[in-house]
Amino acid sequence: MRCPTCNHSITRVYDSRINTTNPKHHAILKKAGKVWDWWEPQLYRVRKRKCVACAFSFHSIEIDILDLEQALKDIRGVSDARLKTLQDLEQDNLELRQLLARCQPSDSKR
Secondary structure: OOOOOOOOOEEEEEEEEEOOHHHHHHHHHHHHHHHHOOOOOOEEEEEEEEEEEOEEEEEEEEOOOHHHHHHHHHHHHHHHHHHHHHHHHHOOOOOOOOHHHHHHOHHHOO
């Protein structure tokens, strides 16, 4: 894991937690929950890390690769559905503009 600040290749793990209901672990899990709880609220591990070069502290999330692949597949599905909806709306908008153009009197008839 590289440091996000200085890109140094060695970071040390100072704390590692799985998602549990233990209130002692709430602070570190709260940070990860904002990122990953929407998908799988149980099966990930949060690690508190510190860079050995610049002493920057940060958190990382360790998840199963199959969970990540499924989450990305689901996100793509939602994205594709929204894109299709947008394309349908654009087509409807075009059709409405064409209808309005036909309904308005032209300058040549005046």
